[in-house]
Amino acid sequence: MSTAPPPASEPAPAARRPGGRTARIRAQVLEAVSAELTEHGYDALSIDGVATRSGVHRATVYRRWHDVGGLLADVFHAASQQPWQPRDTGSLRGDLAALNHEIQDSLSEESSIAVALIAVSFRSEGAARALRQLWEDRYTQSEIIVQRAIHRGELSPAVDARALLIAATAPLYHQLVLLRTPPDPQLPDRAAVSAALAADAGAFNRPHSAGQ
Amino acid sequence: MSTAPPPASEPAPAARRPGGRTARIRAQVLEAVSAELTEHGYDALSIDGVATRSGVHRATVYRRWHDVGGLLADVFHAASQQPWQPRDTGSLRGDLAALNHEIQDSLSEESSIAVALIAVSFRSEGAARALRQLWEDRYTQSEIIVQRAIHRGELSPAVDARALLIAATAPLYHQLVLLRTPPDPQLPDRAAVSAALAADAGAFNRPHSAGQ
Incomplete structure:
Protein backbone atom coordinates (compact mmCIF):
# COMPACT_ATOMS: atom_id res chain seq x y z
CA MET A 1 0.00 0.00 0.00
CA SER A 2 1.38 2.37 0.51
CA THR A 3 0.32 4.78 2.43
CA ALA A 4 3.91 5.54 2.55
CA PRO A 5 5.01 5.95 -0.95
CA PRO A 6 2.19 8.36 -1.31
CA PRO A 7 3.52 11.12 0.75
CA ALA A 8 6.25 10.60 -1.70
CA SER A 9 9.90 11.26 -1.47
CA GLU A 10 10.13 12.49 -4.99
CA PRO A 11 9.24 15.96 -6.13
CA ALA A 12 5.52 16.51 -6.41
CA PRO A 13 4.12 15.29 -9.70
CA ALA A 14 3.65 18.76 -11.03
CA ALA A 15 7.43 19.01 -11.05
CA ARG A 16 7.65 16.36 -13.69
CA ARG A 17 4.70 17.50 -15.72
CA PRO A 18 5.64 19.75 -18.56
CA GLY A 19 2.70 22.14 -18.28
CA GLY A 20 2.93 25.87 -18.43
CA ARG A 21 3.80 28.60 -16.02
CA THR A 22 1.04 27.67 -13.59
CA ALA A 23 2.26 24.08 -13.31
CA ARG A 24 5.86 25.26 -12.88
CA ILE A 25 4.89 27.62 -10.11
CA ARG A 26 2.94 24.91 -8.36
CA ALA A 27 5.90 22.54 -8.61
CA GLN A 28 8.28 25.13 -7.17
CA VAL A 29 5.94 26.01 -4.33
CA LEU A 30 5.16 22.42 -3.35
CA GLU A 31 8.82 21.50 -3.42
CA ALA A 32 9.52 24.40 -1.11
CA VAL A 33 6.73 23.30 1.25
CA SER A 34 8.14 19.77 1.38
CA ALA A 35 11.65 21.03 1.99
CA GLU A 36 10.53 23.40 4.75
CA LEU A 37 8.53 20.62 6.40
CA THR A 38 11.28 18.04 6.41
CA GLU A 39 13.91 20.55 7.51
CA HIS A 40 12.07 22.70 10.00
CA GLY A 41 8.69 21.11 10.62
CA TYR A 42 5.19 22.46 10.79
CA ASP A 43 5.91 25.33 13.18
CA ALA A 44 8.28 26.99 10.77
CA LEU A 45 5.94 26.69 7.80
CA SER A 46 4.74 30.06 6.53
CA ILE A 47 3.57 31.63 3.30
CA ASP A 48 6.50 34.03 3.46
CA GLY A 49 9.08 31.31 4.01
CA VAL A 50 7.66 29.23 1.17
CA ALA A 51 7.58 32.24 -1.14
CA THR A 52 11.21 33.04 -0.39
CA ARG A 53 12.39 29.48 -0.75
CA SER A 54 10.45 28.81 -3.94
CA GLY A 55 11.36 32.08 -5.60
CA VAL A 56 7.66 32.62 -6.34
CA HIS A 57 6.22 36.04 -5.59
CA ARG A 58 4.61 36.22 -2.19
CA ALA A 59 1.40 37.73 -3.59
CA THR A 60 1.07 34.79 -5.97
CA VAL A 61 1.45 32.27 -3.15
CA TYR A 62 -1.13 34.12 -1.03
CA ARG A 63 -3.57 34.39 -3.92
CA ARG A 64 -3.39 30.74 -4.88
CA TRP A 65 -2.91 28.92 -1.56
CA HIS A 66 -4.26 31.46 0.97
CA ASP A 67 -2.54 30.02 4.03
CA VAL A 68 -0.48 27.19 5.48
CA GLY A 69 -3.55 24.95 5.45
CA GLY A 70 -3.96 25.55 1.71
CA LEU A 71 -0.31 24.72 1.07
CA LEU A 72 -0.54 21.50 3.06
CA ALA A 73 -3.77 20.46 1.37
CA ASP A 74 -2.10 20.87 -2.00
CA VAL A 75 0.93 18.80 -0.96
CA PHE A 76 -1.43 15.95 -0.09
CA HIS A 77 -3.41 16.53 -3.27
CA ALA A 78 -0.24 16.35 -5.36
CA ALA A 79 0.79 13.13 -3.60
CA SER A 80 -2.59 11.59 -4.35
CA GLN A 81 -2.20 12.54 -8.02
CA GLN A 82 1.06 10.65 -8.30
CA PRO A 83 0.50 7.54 -10.34
CA MET B 1 2.30 -4.78 25.77
CA SER B 2 1.24 -2.14 26.02
CA THR B 3 2.85 0.45 25.10
CA ALA B 4 -0.49 1.90 25.41
CA PRO B 5 -1.54 1.30 28.90
CA PRO B 6 1.64 2.90 29.94
CA PRO B 7 0.87 6.39 28.97
CA ALA B 8 -1.96 5.55 31.24
CA SER B 9 -5.44 6.82 31.39
CA GLU B 10 -5.54 6.79 35.13
CA PRO B 11 -4.11 9.43 37.39
CA ALA B 12 -0.37 9.20 37.71
CA PRO B 13 0.76 6.71 40.32
CA ALA B 14 1.77 9.41 42.71
CA ALA B 15 -1.90 10.28 42.98
CA ARG B 16 -2.65 6.95 44.52
CA ARG B 17 0.41 6.77 46.70
CA PRO B 18 -0.18 8.06 50.16
CA GLY B 19 3.13 9.87 50.64
CA GLY B 20 3.50 13.31 52.06
CA ARG B 21 3.16 16.79 50.74
CA THR B 22 5.80 16.28 48.03
CA ALA B 23 3.95 13.29 46.60
CA ARG B 24 0.64 15.13 46.72
CA ILE B 25 2.08 18.09 44.89
CA ARG B 26 3.56 15.85 42.24
CA ALA B 27 0.24 14.10 41.78
CA GLN B 28 -1.61 17.39 41.40
CA VAL B 29 0.91 18.76 38.94
CA LEU B 30 1.08 15.64 36.78
CA GLU B 31 -2.68 15.41 36.66
CA ALA B 32 -2.81 19.00 35.50
CA VAL B 33 -0.19 18.31 32.81
CA SER B 34 -2.20 15.33 31.52
CA ALA B 35 -5.42 17.32 31.50
CA GLU B 36 -3.81 20.25 29.68
CA LEU B 37 -2.27 17.90 27.11
CA THR B 38 -5.44 16.01 26.31
CA GLU B 39 -7.57 19.17 26.23
CA HIS B 40 -5.30 21.68 24.56
CA GLY B 41 -2.24 19.83 23.31
CA TYR B 42 1.44 20.53 23.51
CA ASP B 43 1.28 24.12 22.26
CA ALA B 44 -0.82 25.25 25.18
CA LEU B 45 1.35 23.54 27.80
CA SER B 46 3.09 26.01 30.08
CA ILE B 47 4.44 26.15 33.60
CA ASP B 48 1.99 28.93 34.38
CA GLY B 49 -1.01 27.04 33.02
CA VAL B 50 -0.07 23.92 34.94
CA ALA B 51 0.49 25.90 38.13
CA THR B 52 -2.93 27.53 37.83
CA ARG B 53 -4.72 24.32 37.00
CA SER B 54 -3.02 22.28 39.71
CA GLY B 55 -3.38 24.90 42.38
CA VAL B 56 0.33 24.49 43.15
CA HIS B 57 2.39 27.65 43.54
CA ARG B 58 4.10 28.68 40.34
CA ALA B 59 7.48 29.03 42.06
CA THR B 60 7.21 25.46 43.29
CA VAL B 61 6.47 24.15 39.82
CA TYR B 62 9.40 26.13 38.36
CA ARG B 63 11.77 24.96 41.08
CA ARG B 64 10.91 21.30 40.75
CA TRP B 65 10.22 20.85 37.02
CA HIS B 66 12.06 23.83 35.48
CA ASP B 67 10.19 23.84 32.17
CA VAL B 68 7.70 22.08 29.92
CA GLY B 69 10.33 19.46 29.07
CA GLY B 70 10.73 18.66 32.76
CA LEU B 71 6.98 18.31 33.22
CA LEU B 72 6.70 15.98 30.24
CA ALA B 73 9.64 13.87 31.35
CA ASP B 74 7.98 13.39 34.73
CA VAL B 75 4.67 12.38 33.14
CA PHE B 76 6.50 9.62 31.28
CA HIS B 77 8.47 8.72 34.39
CA ALA B 78 5.25 8.40 36.40
CA ALA B 79 3.73 6.22 33.68
CA SER B 80 6.76 3.94 33.74
CA GLN B 81 6.43 3.61 37.52
CA GLN B 82 2.88 2.34 37.25
CA PRO B 83 2.81 -1.32 38.08
Whole structure:
Protein backbone atom coordinates (compact mmCIF):
# COMPACT_ATOMS: atom_id res chain seq x y z
CA MET A 1 0.00 0.00 0.00
CA SER A 2 1.38 2.37 0.51
CA THR A 3 0.32 4.78 2.43
CA ALA A 4 3.91 5.54 2.55
CA PRO A 5 5.01 5.95 -0.95
CA PRO A 6 2.19 8.36 -1.31
CA PRO A 7 3.52 11.12 0.75
CA ALA A 8 6.25 10.60 -1.70
CA SER A 9 9.90 11.26 -1.47
CA GLU A 10 10.13 12.49 -4.99
CA PRO A 11 9.24 15.96 -6.13
CA ALA A 12 5.52 16.51 -6.41
CA PRO A 13 4.12 15.29 -9.70
CA ALA A 14 3.65 18.76 -11.03
CA ALA A 15 7.43 19.01 -11.05
CA ARG A 16 7.65 16.36 -13.69
CA ARG A 17 4.70 17.50 -15.72
CA PRO A 18 5.64 19.75 -18.56
CA GLY A 19 2.70 22.14 -18.28
CA GLY A 20 2.93 25.87 -18.43
CA ARG A 21 3.80 28.60 -16.02
CA THR A 22 1.04 27.67 -13.59
CA ALA A 23 2.26 24.08 -13.31
CA ARG A 24 5.86 25.26 -12.88
CA ILE A 25 4.89 27.62 -10.11
CA ARG A 26 2.94 24.91 -8.36
CA ALA A 27 5.90 22.54 -8.61
CA GLN A 28 8.28 25.13 -7.17
CA VAL A 29 5.94 26.01 -4.33
CA LEU A 30 5.16 22.42 -3.35
CA GLU A 31 8.82 21.50 -3.42
CA ALA A 32 9.52 24.40 -1.11
CA VAL A 33 6.73 23.30 1.25
CA SER A 34 8.14 19.77 1.38
CA ALA A 35 11.65 21.03 1.99
CA GLU A 36 10.53 23.40 4.75
CA LEU A 37 8.53 20.62 6.40
CA THR A 38 11.28 18.04 6.41
CA GLU A 39 13.91 20.55 7.51
CA HIS A 40 12.07 22.70 10.00
CA GLY A 41 8.69 21.11 10.62
CA TYR A 42 5.19 22.46 10.79
CA ASP A 43 5.91 25.33 13.18
CA ALA A 44 8.28 26.99 10.77
CA LEU A 45 5.94 26.69 7.80
CA SER A 46 4.74 30.06 6.53
CA ILE A 47 3.57 31.63 3.30
CA ASP A 48 6.50 34.03 3.46
CA GLY A 49 9.08 31.31 4.01
CA VAL A 50 7.66 29.23 1.17
CA ALA A 51 7.58 32.24 -1.14
CA THR A 52 11.21 33.04 -0.39
CA ARG A 53 12.39 29.48 -0.75
CA SER A 54 10.45 28.81 -3.94
CA GLY A 55 11.36 32.08 -5.60
CA VAL A 56 7.66 32.62 -6.34
CA HIS A 57 6.22 36.04 -5.59
CA ARG A 58 4.61 36.22 -2.19
CA ALA A 59 1.40 37.73 -3.59
CA THR A 60 1.07 34.79 -5.97
CA VAL A 61 1.45 32.27 -3.15
CA TYR A 62 -1.13 34.12 -1.03
CA ARG A 63 -3.57 34.39 -3.92
CA ARG A 64 -3.39 30.74 -4.88
CA TRP A 65 -2.91 28.92 -1.56
CA HIS A 66 -4.26 31.46 0.97
CA ASP A 67 -2.54 30.02 4.03
CA VAL A 68 -0.48 27.19 5.48
CA GLY A 69 -3.55 24.95 5.45
CA GLY A 70 -3.96 25.55 1.71
CA LEU A 71 -0.31 24.72 1.07
CA LEU A 72 -0.54 21.50 3.06
CA ALA A 73 -3.77 20.46 1.37
CA ASP A 74 -2.10 20.87 -2.00
CA VAL A 75 0.93 18.80 -0.96
CA PHE A 76 -1.43 15.95 -0.09
CA HIS A 77 -3.41 16.53 -3.27
CA ALA A 78 -0.24 16.35 -5.36
CA ALA A 79 0.79 13.13 -3.60
CA SER A 80 -2.59 11.59 -4.35
CA GLN A 81 -2.20 12.54 -8.02
CA GLN A 82 1.06 10.65 -8.30
CA PRO A 83 0.50 7.54 -10.34
CA TRP A 84 1.19 4.54 -8.17
CA GLN A 85 0.42 0.88 -8.27
CA PRO A 86 1.72 -2.06 -6.30
CA ARG A 87 4.31 -4.24 -7.98
CA ASP A 88 3.24 -7.56 -9.46
CA THR A 89 5.84 -10.14 -8.45
CA GLY A 90 3.73 -13.21 -9.15
CA SER A 91 3.10 -14.26 -5.55
CA LEU A 92 1.26 -12.92 -2.52
CA ARG A 93 4.36 -12.97 -0.35
CA GLY A 94 6.39 -11.29 -3.04
CA ASP A 95 3.81 -8.58 -3.62
CA LEU A 96 3.44 -7.85 0.10
CA ALA A 97 7.20 -7.81 0.58
CA ALA A 98 7.65 -5.39 -2.34
CA LEU A 99 5.01 -3.13 -0.82
CA ASN A 100 6.70 -3.26 2.57
CA HIS A 101 10.10 -2.47 1.09
CA GLU A 102 8.60 0.63 -0.53
CA ILE A 103 7.07 1.67 2.77
CA GLN A 104 10.26 1.04 4.71
CA ASP A 105 12.31 3.01 2.17
CA SER A 106 9.96 5.94 2.23
CA LEU A 107 9.76 6.05 6.04
CA SER A 108 13.44 5.61 6.70
CA GLU A 109 15.04 7.87 4.13
CA GLU A 110 16.68 11.01 5.37
CA SER A 111 14.31 13.99 5.53
CA SER A 112 11.38 11.68 4.86
CA ILE A 113 8.41 13.66 3.61
CA ALA A 114 6.22 10.69 4.54
CA VAL A 115 7.24 10.99 8.19
CA ALA A 116 6.94 14.79 8.04
CA LEU A 117 3.36 14.54 6.77
CA ILE A 118 2.48 12.02 9.48
CA ALA A 119 3.91 14.44 12.07
CA VAL A 120 1.85 17.27 10.58
CA SER A 121 -1.28 15.15 10.85
CA PHE A 122 -0.95 15.47 14.64
CA ARG A 123 -1.03 19.27 14.32
CA SER A 124 -3.71 20.03 11.82
CA GLU A 125 -7.15 18.48 11.51
CA GLY A 126 -7.12 19.25 7.78
CA ALA A 127 -3.82 17.44 7.33
CA ALA A 128 -5.11 14.49 9.35
CA ARG A 129 -8.13 14.24 7.04
CA ALA A 130 -5.99 14.52 3.93
CA LEU A 131 -3.58 11.85 5.14
CA ARG A 132 -6.45 9.55 6.01
CA GLN A 133 -7.84 9.97 2.50
CA LEU A 134 -4.45 9.37 0.91
CA TRP A 135 -3.98 6.17 2.90
CA GLU A 136 -7.51 5.10 2.04
CA ASP A 137 -6.68 5.52 -1.66
CA ARG A 138 -3.41 3.62 -1.39
CA TYR A 139 -4.94 0.73 0.51
CA THR A 140 -7.73 0.55 -2.05
CA GLN A 141 -5.18 0.50 -4.87
CA SER A 142 -3.29 -2.23 -3.04
CA GLU A 143 -6.29 -4.51 -2.86
CA ILE A 144 -5.33 -5.77 -6.31
CA ILE A 145 -2.54 -7.69 -4.58
CA VAL A 146 -5.17 -9.73 -2.76
CA GLN A 147 -7.37 -10.04 -5.83
CA ARG A 148 -4.46 -11.45 -7.83
CA ALA A 149 -3.72 -13.95 -5.04
CA ILE A 150 -7.36 -15.05 -4.98
CA HIS A 151 -7.27 -15.39 -8.78
CA ARG A 152 -4.13 -17.54 -8.58
CA GLY A 153 -5.82 -19.72 -5.96
CA GLU A 154 -3.38 -18.64 -3.24
CA LEU A 155 -6.12 -17.15 -1.07
CA SER A 156 -9.76 -17.90 -0.32
CA PRO A 157 -12.25 -15.42 -1.81
CA ALA A 158 -13.52 -15.04 1.76
CA VAL A 159 -10.43 -13.06 2.74
CA ASP A 160 -10.89 -9.47 3.92
CA ALA A 161 -8.35 -7.71 1.72
CA ARG A 162 -8.06 -4.60 3.86
CA ALA A 163 -7.49 -6.56 7.08
CA LEU A 164 -4.74 -8.56 5.40
CA LEU A 165 -3.06 -5.45 3.98
CA ILE A 166 -3.18 -3.66 7.33
CA ALA A 167 -1.69 -6.67 9.11
CA ALA A 168 1.09 -6.91 6.53
CA THR A 169 2.06 -3.25 6.63
CA ALA A 170 1.30 -2.18 10.20
CA PRO A 171 4.56 -3.45 11.74
CA LEU A 172 6.54 -1.13 9.44
CA TYR A 173 4.64 1.95 10.57
CA HIS A 174 4.67 0.89 14.19
CA GLN A 175 8.41 0.31 14.30
CA LEU A 176 9.57 3.18 12.11
CA VAL A 177 7.11 5.93 12.99
CA LEU A 178 5.94 5.23 16.52
CA LEU A 179 8.57 3.04 18.17
CA ARG A 180 11.24 4.82 16.10
CA THR A 181 13.49 1.79 15.88
CA PRO A 182 16.18 1.82 13.20
CA PRO A 183 15.06 0.09 10.00
CA ASP A 184 15.42 -3.68 10.25
CA PRO A 185 16.31 -5.02 6.79
CA GLN A 186 14.41 -8.24 7.48
CA LEU A 187 11.21 -6.62 8.69
CA PRO A 188 9.55 -5.99 5.29
CA ASP A 189 9.86 -9.65 4.31
CA ARG A 190 9.05 -10.97 7.75
CA ALA A 191 5.89 -8.87 8.05
CA ALA A 192 4.84 -9.98 4.55
CA VAL A 193 5.42 -13.65 5.30
CA SER A 194 3.66 -13.55 8.64
CA ALA A 195 0.58 -11.87 7.15
CA ALA A 196 0.54 -14.36 4.27
CA LEU A 197 0.80 -17.30 6.67
CA ALA A 198 -1.98 -15.92 8.84
CA ALA A 199 -4.12 -15.37 5.72
CA ASP A 200 -3.43 -18.91 4.68
CA ALA A 201 -4.67 -20.12 8.02
CA GLY A 202 -7.90 -18.15 7.57
CA ALA A 203 -7.13 -15.33 10.00
CA PHE A 204 -8.58 -12.64 7.74
CA ASN A 205 -11.60 -14.49 6.40
CA ARG A 206 -14.84 -12.59 6.78
CA PRO A 207 -16.99 -14.25 9.44
CA HIS A 208 -19.95 -15.15 7.26
CA SER A 209 -18.20 -16.02 4.07
CA ALA A 210 -16.11 -18.95 5.21
CA GLY A 211 -17.86 -21.24 2.77
CA GLN A 212 -17.58 -19.05 -0.29
CA MET B 1 2.30 -4.78 25.77
CA SER B 2 1.24 -2.14 26.02
CA THR B 3 2.85 0.45 25.10
CA ALA B 4 -0.49 1.90 25.41
CA PRO B 5 -1.54 1.30 28.90
CA PRO B 6 1.64 2.90 29.94
CA PRO B 7 0.87 6.39 28.97
CA ALA B 8 -1.96 5.55 31.24
CA SER B 9 -5.44 6.82 31.39
CA GLU B 10 -5.54 6.79 35.13
CA PRO B 11 -4.11 9.43 37.39
CA ALA B 12 -0.37 9.20 37.71
CA PRO B 13 0.76 6.71 40.32
CA ALA B 14 1.77 9.41 42.71
CA ALA B 15 -1.90 10.28 42.98
CA ARG B 16 -2.65 6.95 44.52
CA ARG B 17 0.41 6.77 46.70
CA PRO B 18 -0.18 8.06 50.16
CA GLY B 19 3.13 9.87 50.64
CA GLY B 20 3.50 13.31 52.06
CA ARG B 21 3.16 16.79 50.74
CA THR B 22 5.80 16.28 48.03
CA ALA B 23 3.95 13.29 46.60
CA ARG B 24 0.64 15.13 46.72
CA ILE B 25 2.08 18.09 44.89
CA ARG B 26 3.56 15.85 42.24
CA ALA B 27 0.24 14.10 41.78
CA GLN B 28 -1.61 17.39 41.40
CA VAL B 29 0.91 18.76 38.94
CA LEU B 30 1.08 15.64 36.78
CA GLU B 31 -2.68 15.41 36.66
CA ALA B 32 -2.81 19.00 35.50
CA VAL B 33 -0.19 18.31 32.81
CA SER B 34 -2.20 15.33 31.52
CA ALA B 35 -5.42 17.32 31.50
CA GLU B 36 -3.81 20.25 29.68
CA LEU B 37 -2.27 17.90 27.11
CA THR B 38 -5.44 16.01 26.31
CA GLU B 39 -7.57 19.17 26.23
CA HIS B 40 -5.30 21.68 24.56
CA GLY B 41 -2.24 19.83 23.31
CA TYR B 42 1.44 20.53 23.51
CA ASP B 43 1.28 24.12 22.26
CA ALA B 44 -0.82 25.25 25.18
CA LEU B 45 1.35 23.54 27.80
CA SER B 46 3.09 26.01 30.08
CA ILE B 47 4.44 26.15 33.60
CA ASP B 48 1.99 28.93 34.38
CA GLY B 49 -1.01 27.04 33.02
CA VAL B 50 -0.07 23.92 34.94
CA ALA B 51 0.49 25.90 38.13
CA THR B 52 -2.93 27.53 37.83
CA ARG B 53 -4.72 24.32 37.00
CA SER B 54 -3.02 22.28 39.71
CA GLY B 55 -3.38 24.90 42.38
CA VAL B 56 0.33 24.49 43.15
CA HIS B 57 2.39 27.65 43.54
CA ARG B 58 4.10 28.68 40.34
CA ALA B 59 7.48 29.03 42.06
CA THR B 60 7.21 25.46 43.29
CA VAL B 61 6.47 24.15 39.82
CA TYR B 62 9.40 26.13 38.36
CA ARG B 63 11.77 24.96 41.08
CA ARG B 64 10.91 21.30 40.75
CA TRP B 65 10.22 20.85 37.02
CA HIS B 66 12.06 23.83 35.48
CA ASP B 67 10.19 23.84 32.17
CA VAL B 68 7.70 22.08 29.92
CA GLY B 69 10.33 19.46 29.07
CA GLY B 70 10.73 18.66 32.76
CA LEU B 71 6.98 18.31 33.22
CA LEU B 72 6.70 15.98 30.24
CA ALA B 73 9.64 13.87 31.35
CA ASP B 74 7.98 13.39 34.73
CA VAL B 75 4.67 12.38 33.14
CA PHE B 76 6.50 9.62 31.28
CA HIS B 77 8.47 8.72 34.39
CA ALA B 78 5.25 8.40 36.40
CA ALA B 79 3.73 6.22 33.68
CA SER B 80 6.76 3.94 33.74
CA GLN B 81 6.43 3.61 37.52
CA GLN B 82 2.88 2.34 37.25
CA PRO B 83 2.81 -1.32 38.08
CA TRP B 84 1.67 -3.22 35.02
CA GLN B 85 1.76 -6.77 33.84
CA PRO B 86 0.02 -8.57 31.01
CA ARG B 87 -2.97 -10.69 31.93
CA ASP B 88 -2.55 -14.46 32.14
CA THR B 89 -5.54 -16.05 30.39
CA GLY B 90 -4.02 -19.49 29.92
CA SER B 91 -3.47 -19.33 26.17
CA LEU B 92 -1.34 -17.38 23.74
CA ARG B 93 -4.33 -16.12 21.79
CA GLY B 94 -6.13 -15.13 24.95
CA ASP B 95 -3.11 -13.29 26.34
CA LEU B 96 -2.50 -11.41 23.09
CA ALA B 97 -6.17 -10.55 22.78
CA ALA B 98 -6.28 -9.23 26.37
CA LEU B 99 -3.24 -7.10 25.64
CA ASN B 100 -4.83 -5.76 22.46
CA HIS B 101 -8.06 -4.92 24.22
CA GLU B 102 -6.10 -2.89 26.77
CA ILE B 103 -4.32 -1.08 23.97
CA GLN B 104 -7.50 -0.41 22.04
CA ASP B 105 -9.24 0.89 25.16
CA SER B 106 -6.40 3.20 26.04
CA LEU B 107 -6.07 4.56 22.49
CA SER B 108 -9.75 5.04 21.83
CA GLU B 109 -11.00 6.52 25.09
CA GLU B 110 -12.00 10.14 25.06
CA SER B 111 -9.15 12.52 25.85
CA SER B 112 -6.70 9.63 25.59
CA ILE B 113 -3.47 10.50 27.35
CA ALA B 114 -1.81 7.69 25.37
CA VAL B 115 -2.65 9.42 22.09
CA ALA B 116 -1.70 12.82 23.53
CA LEU B 117 1.75 11.53 24.51
CA ILE B 118 2.24 9.98 21.07
CA ALA B 119 1.34 13.34 19.53
CA VAL B 120 3.82 15.08 21.83
CA SER B 121 6.55 12.67 20.74
CA PHE B 122 6.39 14.32 17.30
CA ARG B 123 7.10 17.70 18.91
CA SER B 124 9.81 17.07 21.43
CA GLU B 125 12.91 14.93 21.08
CA GLY B 126 12.91 14.37 24.83
CA ALA B 127 9.34 13.13 24.75
CA ALA B 128 10.15 10.86 21.79
CA ARG B 129 13.00 9.32 23.78
CA ALA B 130 10.86 8.88 26.87
CA LEU B 131 8.04 7.27 24.89
CA ARG B 132 10.50 4.91 23.18
CA GLN B 133 11.82 3.86 26.58
CA LEU B 134 8.34 3.36 27.97
CA TRP B 135 7.37 1.17 25.03
CA GLU B 136 10.63 -0.74 25.35
CA ASP B 137 9.78 -1.47 28.99
CA ARG B 138 6.23 -2.55 28.20
CA TYR B 139 7.27 -4.86 25.36
CA THR B 140 9.92 -6.37 27.63
CA GLN B 141 7.32 -6.94 30.35
CA SER B 142 5.02 -8.49 27.74
CA GLU B 143 7.57 -11.08 26.70
CA ILE B 144 6.29 -13.24 29.54
CA ILE B 145 3.26 -13.93 27.33
CA VAL B 146 5.54 -15.64 24.86
CA GLN B 147 7.56 -17.38 27.56
CA ARG B 148 4.39 -18.84 29.03
CA ALA B 149 3.29 -20.07 25.60
CA ILE B 150 6.67 -21.73 25.05
CA HIS B 151 6.43 -23.31 28.49
CA ARG B 152 2.97 -24.69 27.67
CA GLY B 153 4.31 -26.10 24.41
CA GLU B 154 2.19 -23.73 22.29
CA LEU B 155 5.21 -22.10 20.68
CA SER B 156 8.68 -23.17 19.61
CA PRO B 157 11.51 -21.84 21.78
CA ALA B 158 12.94 -20.47 18.52
CA VAL B 159 10.30 -17.76 18.36
CA ASP B 160 11.42 -14.13 18.48
CA ALA B 161 9.16 -12.83 21.25
CA ARG B 162 9.50 -9.18 20.30
CA ALA B 163 8.70 -9.77 16.63
CA LEU B 164 5.58 -11.71 17.60
CA LEU B 165 4.44 -9.03 20.06
CA ILE B 166 4.98 -6.25 17.52
CA ALA B 167 3.03 -8.15 14.86
CA ALA B 168 0.18 -8.76 17.29
CA THR B 169 -0.13 -5.18 18.49
CA ALA B 170 0.92 -3.08 15.48
CA PRO B 171 -2.46 -3.15 13.70
CA LEU B 172 -4.07 -1.45 16.71
CA TYR B 173 -1.62 1.44 16.66
CA HIS B 174 -1.72 1.71 12.89
CA GLN B 175 -5.49 1.88 12.72
CA LEU B 176 -6.21 3.98 15.79
CA VAL B 177 -3.27 6.38 15.84
CA LEU B 178 -2.13 6.74 12.24
CA LEU B 179 -5.05 5.75 10.02
CA ARG B 180 -7.43 7.16 12.66
CA THR B 181 -10.18 4.69 11.90
CA PRO B 182 -12.90 4.27 14.51
CA PRO B 183 -12.21 1.37 16.89
CA ASP B 184 -13.22 -1.96 15.37
CA PRO B 185 -14.45 -4.20 18.20
CA GLN B 186 -13.12 -7.27 16.39
CA LEU B 187 -9.65 -5.95 15.70
CA PRO B 188 -8.03 -6.82 19.06
CA ASP B 189 -9.00 -10.48 18.74
CA ARG B 190 -8.33 -10.68 15.02
CA ALA B 191 -4.85 -9.19 15.36
CA ALA B 192 -4.12 -11.60 18.22
CA VAL B 193 -5.33 -14.62 16.28
CA SER B 194 -3.47 -13.70 13.13
CA ALA B 195 -0.19 -13.20 15.01
CA ALA B 196 -0.69 -16.49 16.86
CA LEU B 197 -1.39 -18.33 13.59
CA ALA B 198 1.66 -16.82 11.95
CA ALA B 199 3.77 -17.76 14.99
CA ASP B 200 2.43 -21.26 14.79
CA ALA B 201 3.53 -21.46 11.18
CA GLY B 202 7.04 -20.38 12.18
CA ALA B 203 6.87 -16.80 10.89
CA PHE B 204 8.70 -15.35 13.90
CA ASN B 205 11.30 -18.04 14.42
CA ARG B 206 14.84 -16.75 14.61
CA PRO B 207 16.77 -17.78 11.50
CA HIS B 208 19.47 -19.81 13.20
CA SER B 209 17.48 -21.35 15.95
CA ALA B 210 14.96 -23.35 13.97
CA GLY B 211 16.23 -26.57 15.48
CA GLN B 212 16.18 -25.51 19.11
